Amino acid sequence: MTVRSAWLLNPGQTRQDTRLAALGTMSPTGSMTTRSGLIPGGTPCNLTMSGMTATISMGRAVIQGTTSQGAYPVTVTVAETVTVAAGHATLDRIDTIWLVAYDQLYDTSGQTLAAITYTQGTAAASPTAPTAPATGTAYLRLWDIKVPAGASAGAPPNWTGLGLLTDRRVYTSAVGGINPDSASGTVGGYTGQYRDGPTGLERWNGAAWTSVAPTLTSSFVENSTSLTTNSTTYTAGTPALNTTCIVPPSRRVMVMGQAQLYCNTAGQSTYAALHITGSVSGVIRAAGSSGPLRVIHYTGDAIVPGTQVARVIGTAGETLTAEWQFRVSAAPAGAQIDYRNILLVPMAG
Numbered sequence: 109m110t111v112r113s114a115w116l117l118n119p120g121q122t123r124q125d126t127r128l129a130a131l132g133t134m135s136p137t138g139s140m141t142t143r144s145g146l147i148p149g150g151t152p153c154n155l156t157m158s159g160m161t162a163t164i165s166m167g168r169a170v171i172q173g174t175t176s177q178g179a180y181p182v183t184v185t186v187a188e189t190v191t192v193a194a195g196h197a198t199l200d201r202i203d204t205i206w207l208v209a210y211d212q213l214y215d216t217s218g219q220t221l222a223a224i225t226y227t228q229g230t231a232a233a234s235p236t237a238p239t240a241p242a243t244g245t246a247y248l249r250l251w252d253i254k255v256p257a258g259a260s261a262g263a264p265p266n267w268t269g270l271g272l273l274t275d276r277r278v279y280t281s282a283v284g285g286i287n288p289d290s291a292s293g294t295v296g297g298y299t300g301q302y303r304d305g306p307t308g309l310e311r312w313n314g315a316a317w318t319s320v321a322p323t324l325t326s327s328f329v330e331n332s333t334s335l336t337t338n339s340t341t342y343t344a345g346t347p348a349l350n351t352t353c354i355v356p357p358s359r360r361v362m363v364m365g366q367a368q369l370y371c372n373t374a375g376q377s378t379y380a381a382l383h384i385t386g387s388v389s390g391v392i393r394a395a396g397s398s399g400p401l402r403v404i405h406y407t408g409d410a411i412v413p414g415t416q417v418a419r420v421i422g423t424a425g426e427t428l429t430a431e432w433q434f435r436v437s438a439a440p441a442g443a444q445i446d447y448r449n450i451l452l453v454p455m456a457g
Contacts, residue, residue: 110185155250162189215244339435363430377436
């Protein structure tokens with residue numbers, strides 16, 4: 109056998125099955141359930157295509173069934189091949205390759221074994237991938253294969269060049285380990301769990317993933333296009349100027365900006381202020397509000413440059429947005445802004 113499972117075969121498993129399978133307590137998803145996934149290392153269960161033949165490489169995995177089933181440790185010890193069915197005459201199709209632990213005590217397969225299986229999807233104008241293997245209840249989706257209309261052994265498509273192969277592999281590790289996980293919608297299994305996520309090292313706080321040590325990336329934007337405003341309330345104008353950064357664990361971001369103001373009428377007052385919002389915490393500093401950000405204010409018929417420098421406090425891991433906004437003391441005299449820039453610098457400590 110080239111696809112093996114420990115604690116599955118009837119009447120029992122071999123010593124070699126036990127040695128090859130990944131045993132132990134893996135990443136939990138509940139009191140009695142485990143996160144299904146491949147064991148990281150090398151390129152487990154990688155897919156290569158040759159004509160209409162799909163080859164899945166060696167790899168190890170843990171596959172959770174229903175709560176009463178438990179999790180099955182499975183190992184692919186020799187590369188497995190499957191034949192992809194020819195394409196529909198006029199419609200595309202999405203097929204799926206799975207790693208399945210069949211157990212007739214719990215599913216409708218009528219067999220007890222681990223296997224690489226292939227499910228042919230339904231051809232359609234907008235095809236979708238199969239939702240699950242027909243008979244198994246403990247399975248791991250490995251790859252989706254988009255089969256173009258007319259594909260055949262005599263006329264196979266350029267699978268990689270056309271982007272027809274979609275990697276659906278997920279990974280798991282021992283409890284307390286850090287799982288490679290780029291899926292932003294994945295829910296953590298327990299408070300205090302860590303993962304290698306979209307923003308780097310992240311921790312599950314019981315409700316959301318928060319970045320542990322995000323990259324401190326500054327952001328700078330500038331625009332020399334003139335804009336005018338007649339508004340007596342703060343507005344961004346056209347073209348608006350704003351930029352974003354990720355708030356670091358220190359929660360502090362240095363905000364700096366310059367704007368060049370011109371009052372069209374003597375005695376007219378022009379005001380410029382940075383309006384700062386967070387993706388989680390909402391408005392952090394409203395344009396023109398009192399506090400650490402001072403409003404640039406000038407009265408008179410002249411061109412005057414102004415600068416704002418301040419530190420603001422956000423929520424670690426959220427996206428902070430800073431935008432220049434302007435107003436005049438009275439309409440319709442208006443004011444002109446000739447040059448603007450914004451610099452956001454996340455602070456390490």
